[in-house]
Amino acid sequence: PTQPTQQSRDAARKERALQDRGLGTVAPPRRDPTVPAVPPIARVASPVIAIPSSLDFGFLSPGQDASGIVVIKNNGEAPVTIVTAKAGCKCTTINSLDGTMIASGATADLNITLTGAEAQGIRRASVVITFANDVPPLTIPLQGEVALPIRSIPPYVNLVGGGSSTGRLVIEANDGTPFSLCAVNGEPPVVSGGYNPATDAPRPRFLLEYNLSDATAIPTYLLIETNRPDCPLVDVKVRHESTLPRATLKMSNYRQNLGAMVPGVKREFMVQLLENTEVRSVVSASPFAEATLVSSTFEGKGTEVVVSIVLKEEASGLVRFPIVLVTESKQQELECFVIARKSGESCGVAPTSTPGG
Numbered sequence: 527p528t529q530p531t532q533q534s535r536d537a538a539r540k541e542r543a544l545q546d547r548g549l550g551t552v553a554p555p556r557r558d559p560t561v562p563a564v565p566p567i568a569r570v571a572s573p574v575i576a577i578p579s580s581l582d583f584g585f586l587s588p589g590q591d592a593s594g595i596v597v598i599k600n601n602g603e604a605p606v607t608i609v610t611a612k613a614g615c616k617c618t619t620i621n622s623l624d625g626t627m628i629a630s631g632a633t634a635d636l637n638i639t640l641t642g643a644e645a646q647g648i649r650r651a652s653v654v655i656t657f658a659n660d661v662p663p664l665t666i667p668l669q670g671e672v673a674l675p676i677r678s679i680p681p682y683v684n685l686v687g688g689g690s691s692t693g694r695l696v697i698e699a700n701d702g703t704p705f706s707l708c709a710v711n712g713e714p715p716v717v718s719g720g721y722n723p724a725t726d727a728p729r730p731r732f733l734l735e736y737n738l739s740d741a742t743a744i745p746t747y748l749l750i751e752t753n754r755p756d757c758p759l760v761d762v763k764v765r766h767e768s769t770l771p772r773a774t775l776k777m778s779n780y781r782q783n784l785g786a787m788v789p790g791v792k793r794e795f796m797v798q799l800l801e802n803t804e805v806r807s808v809v810s811a812s813p814f815a816e817a818t819l820v821s822s823t824f825e826g827k828g829t830e831v832v833v834s835i836v837l838k839e840e841a842s843g844l845v846r847f848p849i850v851l852v853t854e855s856k857q858q859e860l861e862c863f864v865i866a867r868k869s870g871e872s873c874g875v876a877p878t879s880t881p882g883g
Contacts, residue, residue, distance in 0.1 A: 572662040573602025574628070574655075581638060583670035585677075585700050586649075588783075589642040592670050596636045598655065600628040607658040608634070614652040617641050618668065623655070638668065644779035646672050646681040646763075675700055675757040676750075683736065683748060685766040691738040694718065695762065696731060697750060704728035708751040708873035710736070712844040715750070723873075728753070744768050747781070749844060749863055753873040758786035759865050775851065775858040776800040784864035789837040794820060797851065797860060799829035805851045812847030814838050815862070841866040 576596050583592035600606050611623040621637045628634050636653065643649060651668040673681070679696040683689075699705055706728045707715040715721060718733040736748060746769045750760040761783050763769075771780035778798040787793055799805070802824050808831075810817035820832035837845065846863040867873075 572664065573600060573604075574606055574657065574661060574664055575599050575601060576636075576664055576666050580667040581669070583640060583668070586640075586642070586670045586672050588644045588646065588672055588674065590672075591639055591642045593637070593639045596638060596653075596666055597633050598623070598628065598636055598664070599633045600630055603630050605629045606661050609656045609658055611636065611653060611655045613638075614654065617643070617649070618651045618653065620653055636666075638666075640668055640670055643672050644781075646674070646677065648672075673700060674760055676705065676752055676754060676760050678750075678760060678762045682763040682765055683738075685738070685744065685764060689765075691741075693736060695734045695736065695748075697734050697760065698731040699754070702730045703754075704730050706753040706873065707732055707734070708753060709844070710734065710748060710750050711745060712749075738764070746861060747863070749846065751844065751865055751873055758867075758873070759783055759863065761863065771861075772859065774856045775803060775853070777858065777860075780859075781861045781863075784835065784862060786865040786867045787835070787837050788869050789839045789841050789866055792834050792836045794832055794834045797831040797833060799831060800827070801829065802827065803829055803853050803856070805829065805831045805853055807852045808833050809850045809852065810835075810847060811850060811859075812845065814841040814845050814866075815847055815849075815864075817849045835862070835864075837864065837866050 576598055578596065581594045581596065583594065586592050598608075606628050608623045608626045608628070611620060613620055617640060619639045619641065623634055623636060626634050636655075638653060640649065640651060648669065648671045653666045653668070655664040655666070657663065676697060676699050679698065683693065683695070685691060697707065704727070706723050707717065707721065708723055709715060715723065715732070716735045716737075718735055721732070734750070738744060744766045745764055747764060748762040750762065752758060752760065761781065773780070776799065778800060782795060782797070784793060784795065805819060805822040808817045808819040814837060816836045816838070818834045820834050821830075823830045831851065833849065843866060844863065845866050846861070848859040848861050851858045851860060865873075
């Protein structure tokens with residue numbers, strides 16, 4: 527046999543030293559020749575595709591449903607059968623395609639609706655379709671962002687767990703149209719770089735500063751008044767242990783943004799309860815607003831409650847108040863806020879009307 531040379535012996539010593547330090551070449555383990563080799567699992571391309579492969583509904587107003595159609599196409603040579611088509615959450619509804627056979631080259635329409643939500647922010651969901659005969663499943667991602675025409679980034683202020691009581695929010699128009707900031711919680715807005723709503727030109731975007739460190743009580747929302755007719759009031763939730771709603775009734779939302787109202791003019795809005803409970807009366811806790819129950823109707827597993835509000839003539843500026851929904855055995859507060867504007871007014875810093883006057 528050939529004797530190892532000095533050079534090969536030096537190379538072997540270096541390799542062993544590297545292996546001791548975890549840096550050398552690791553030899554693959556020897557395979558037992560008596561055990562059959564297992565071939566690698568090959569990825570099977572699905573003959574079924576979704577057109578489009580995902581749905582992005584873009585910006586959605588609070589409570590607005592979004593619908594779209596996804597075409598399921600069979601590009602294979604053999605027919606395929608859908609076993610199940612399932613939405614990933616209760617927020618999504620679809621038409622039934624279970625048991626549908628799709629011939630080669632044929633299609634089936636999947637109608638998808640993402641149900642409305644009041645909470646602002648990005649919503650994500652999905653639909654999963656499974657097929658017979660080992661055809662790989664198909665996942666269709668869904669997305670939409672619930673936002674007013676003017677939105678806040680981020681959509682809330684987080685003080686939970688000792689979060690900072692000072693910070694900045696980007697307040698911008700989704701369509702890029704310039705607007706004016708009028709007030710924040712009834713006070714002049716503080717904007718990075720300076721801003722005077724009475725003299726400065728409108729902008730499509732503001733960097734709004736907030737400071738809650740000196741507040742005697744943490745506000746439930748930052749209420750931002752603008753001059754935009756379709757979005758006069760932007761509500762930004764302040765998340766804190768003290769701002770959680772006291773829930774005695776299951777509701778889709780515990781606040782009502784009424785935008786701008788002219789005193790003396792009635793406005794109706796709907797409250798969604800997530801249980802079958804008859805609301806027998808509604809009471810306003812503010813001397814500046816009257817509340818009246820219009821109707822309470824069972825709808826499926828929930829209840830639709832219609833309430834009318836009329837602001838008193840002396841109401842001005844920001845008015846925030848609770849109304850109380852009364853059932854046979856329970857009472858539930860719903861926080862309301864509105865900008866009281868006389869006919870023809872646009873915006874401006876005005877005295878804040880509160881339940882205490």
